[in-house]
Amino acid sequence: MLKSTEEDLKTWPHRFELRLRISLTAGKLTLIPRVRNTDSKAFSFTFALCNYLSVSDISEVRVEGLETLDYFDNLSQRERYTEQADAITFDDEIDRVYLSTPTKIAIIDHEKKRTFVLQKEGMPDTVVWNPWDKKAKALTDLGDDDYKTMLCVDSASIETPRVLKPFEEWKGLQELLTVSSSYCSGQLDPLKVLHGFK
Numbered sequence: 211m212l213k214s215t216e217e218d219l220k221t222w223p224h225r226f227e228l229r230l231r232i233s234l235t236a237g238k239l240t241l242i243p244r245v246r247n248t249d250s251k252a253f254s255f256t257f258a259l260c261n262y263l264s265v266s267d268i269s270e271v272r273v274e275g276l277e278t279l280d281y282f283d284n285l286s287q288r289e290r291y292t293e294q295a296d297a298i299t300f301d302d303e304i305d306r307v308y309l310s311t312p313t314k315i316a317i318i319d320h321e322k323k324r325t326f327v328l329q330k331e332g333m334p335d336t337v338v339w340n341p342w343d344k345k346a347k348a349l350t351d352l353g354d355d356d357y358k359t360m361l362c363v364d365s366a367s368i369e370t371p372r373v374l375k376p377f378e379e380w381k382g383l384q385e386l387l388t389v390s391s392s393y394c395s396g397q398l399d400p401l402k403v404l405h406g407f408k
């Protein structure tokens with residue numbers, strides 16, 4: 211549990227408690243974040259769970275579930291665009307907030323034959339981030355070549371800030387599963403994803 215300290219209150223003057231329940235079982239990580247207003251006034255906040263996913267080769271990865279959606283592009287003053295691609299693939303820096311995204315998104319790693327399935331509740335937006343070569347060099351906590359083997363796909367609540375009255379609580383849920391992919395791109399059949407292709 212994280213509580214706002216006196217130091218925190220100088221930069222963000224609202225008392226809160228953040229609880230994060232983490233559970234790990236074979237092939238599945240579950241995160242349950244809860245934010246409680248412990249102040250005497252209402253506040254609003256945005257939220258993201260930043261998932262740094264390990265991939266074999268970023269140029270062989272595709273993300274499905276975000277096609278046709280609107281997004282804010284953090285690389286061009288948060289301007290709003292509509293995704294035109296059938297699936298998201300990567301050949302340059304990307305930093306986008308996809309809006310009103312489905313509860314289930316697939317990150318398909320062709321080379322490793324592994325698919326991450328991201329399922330979320332209470333976090334309608336999805337951030338997709340890879341710093342690519344130039345920005346990776348500028349980031350002290352990322353090796354120069356690490357961008358090739360990572361991708362951030364974050365569960366987020368950004369477009370519409372959450373409002374909490376005193377003593378109210380917000381709760382989210384994220385499940386991150388790995389399934390071996392003989393997974394066929396384009397098929398987000400939950401039973402097949404969860405139980406595998408026979």
Ligand SMILES: O=P(O)(O)OC[C@H]1O[C@H](O)[C@H](O)[C@@H](O)[C@@H]1O
Pocket residue numbers: 260284305306337338339362364
């Ligand atoms: O360093 P972190 O706090 O993990 O943030 C790293 C990145 O995460 C997000 O996905 C943002 O959209 C990026 O603008 C940011 O640079």
